Every structure is written in structure tokens, then in C-alpha cells.
Amino acid sequence: MAKITFITSDNESVTLEGQSGSVMELAVSNGVKGIDGDCGGVCSCATCHVHVAENDVAKAGEASEIEADMLELEDNVTEASRLCCQMEISDALDGITLTVAR
Numbered sequence: 001m002a003k004i005t006f007i008t009s010d011n012e013s014v015t016l017e018g019q020s021g022s023v024m025e026l027a028v029s030n031g032v033k034g035i036d037g038d039c040g041g042v043c044s045c046a047t048c049h050v051h052v053a054e055n056d057v058a059k060a061g062e063a064s065e066i067e068a069d070m071l072e073l074e075d076n077v078t079e080a081s082r083l084c085c086q087m088e089i090s091d092a093l094d095g096i097t098l099t100v101a102r
Contacts, residue, residue: 002094006050008033009102023093024048024085034100041085043067046074048084049101056096060087076101 004023005015010033018026027035027048036047043066052060060082063071067086071077084098 002089002091002096004089004093005095005097006032006035007097007099009100018089020089022085023050023087023089023098024083026089027084032100034102035084037085039085043070043083043086046070046083049074049076050082050084050098051078051101052080052082053097053099054080059093059096074101 001017001019003015003017004026005013006027007013014032016026016030022041024035024037024041028037038047039045057080063082064086067083070083071081087093
């Protein structure tokens with residue numbers, strides 16, 4: 001079980017618990033504002049772009065090459081940017097904080 005906190009563009013903090021699947025699926029199924037997941041999690045739309053909190057970057061790991069290529073097309077990309085459809089829920093993500101990109 002992993003607790004994941006999302007900070008929305010309204011600065012609302014939403015903490016959810018998940019056991020499996022992608023972080024994007026968890027966010028979409030719980031109505032996290034700003035996480036749309038339009039492509040269904042196949043890394044082709046960037047509507048699940050998040051910024052990983054500085055102290056949680058190691059937990060999130062690095063973006064794959066295909067994810068990095070998709071992020072290049074997105075606005076507001078930082079070194080802490082990830083597509084949460086590419087982040088699988090695991091114990092390693094427990095306590096992570098993700099800010100929804102604008």
C-alpha cells in the first residue's frame with residue numbers, strides 16, 4: 001500500500017492510497033483535478049504531467065526515453081517532471097508528493 005499526495009493547481013492537497021496500477025489510474029479514478037489521462041496510460045498525451053517533490057525524486061526514479069520524449073513536447077517541464085501514467089504504484093512510492101502541472 002502506498003500513500004501518494006497530489007497538489008492540484010488550486011493548491012488543494014489530496015492524499016490517496018493505492019496498491020497496484022499506475023499513479024495516473026489512481027488519480028483519475030479519484031477525480032484529482034488536472035490529471036486527465038486522455039491516452040489511457042500509453043504515454044502519448046502528457047495529460048498526467050506532474051512535478052515530483054524535490055525530496056522524492058529518488059523515489060520516483062528517472063523517466064524512460066519514451067516518456068522523456070513526450071515531456072519534451074510539454075510546457076512547464078522541469079528536471080522533476082514525470083508522466084504519472086508511467087509510474088507504477090509500489091511501496092517505493094509511499095509518501096511521495098506530486099504537484100499537478102499546469
